[in-house]
Amino acid sequence: MPQPLNYLKETASQTAGPYVHIGLIPAMAGFDIFEKNFSNVLVTPNTKGDRIVLEGKVLDGSGSPLRDVLLEIWQANAAGCYNHPADRSAGARDQDFRGWGRGGSDFESGLVTFETIKPGAIVDGAGRKCAPHVNVWIVARGINIGLNTRLYFSDEEAANTADPVLTLVEPPVRRKTLIATRSERAGKTVYSFTINLQGPDETVFFDV
């Protein structure tokens, strides 16, 4: 017998369930408990960068919006730098931007929104430039293990074409499932997305 490796095994995932709001965004469950709450607003008045709204829905296999879904986003700052010590890029940190937020879908419409800034392009571990993107993690009743996807930006066509992850997506027609569409509304820049869990336009999900 060779020596044993003795690694531990990751704890198994379980669904977040229909009442995920209680633990993660209790105000949406209908009560006030913590002094400080996490939210879908990632910016403070001092955050550097162009303000944007990310807005979208998650649709099930019947095309109906999930009305009990929770999304988290994780993104670089306007300089393309993540607020974490493992980001060793030259980009400047922004102490007024954690880069993370969570939001629940509206119980009626299923709409999820985030108020954030547009991230800068980042450089991956191999030195390749990556198109600006937002990392998304999705949990809900009926989702047994959190789903990882990304949002890219429709007005970054050149960068998207060269992105080392987007270009891995085959067939190429599926790449559009990862691109949020820019529009202007009441003086705000809005990027709209639809995440399809199933169907002909099923969103690309990643095993990260």
Added chain:
Amino acid sequence: MNVQAPALQDPRLNRPEPFTPRDGGFFQRDRTIHPPAYAPGYKSSVLRSPRQSLLSIENSVSEITGPVFGHNDLGPLDNDLIRNYAKDGDPVGERIVVHGRVLDETGRGVPNTLVEFWQANAGGRYRHKKDTYLAPIDPNFGGCGRALTDDTGYYYFRTVKPGPYPWRNFVNSWRPAHIHFSVFGSGFAQRLITQMYFEGDPLIPICPILTTIPDKDALDRLVAPLDLNAATPFDSLAYRFDIVLRGQRSTYFENRPEGN
């Protein structure tokens, strides 16, 4: 003829950095121990499960980084579910302490990471506008809390033991008593939500959600044993629940509190 021989040396050997096998990525996730997306015994998964293959991507800086939390994010009662929503007394139920360590697959503790938890009250009712189960709301129980692990990965909180409750799957489906856990780790690719169950609960082997897990050992690791040594005499029983996140090939920040 004086032809120069091609260089035999691999130009990569001229790079100034010393060789290191540790690149900061996480161990590949072993999906055979996790429930599959499509698990028809748990009916809600049928319309909510992707049908295409997941696209496997190497960890980049987008995956090995993740949000950093600190004590400034928490309040002093956040890990005390017996007191953090109490209005005119303590909540009803068996008083328990839940404690354990957040580790990664290498066995190292994951320090300063955020652990969040939520649960039903002792009667099996959630304080949630969408929960209509007939068991009453407890006016003194909110049912959620959070903690940061210490520098060894240890966490603890106090609560009352949640009750089982019926739910719409089959007409007589009951959830075993459980506490939901959300854990971050140091990178966004370690993000995990799971549920902790209680040793000895007869509903465990027949739960349509628990039995989505295909691996018996992985299922058993979600069951917290009674930990009498950690009980507080004449006050609270205790259960021990260790949580393992994906291992990391990294020594970048071993001396920094926010890393690993």
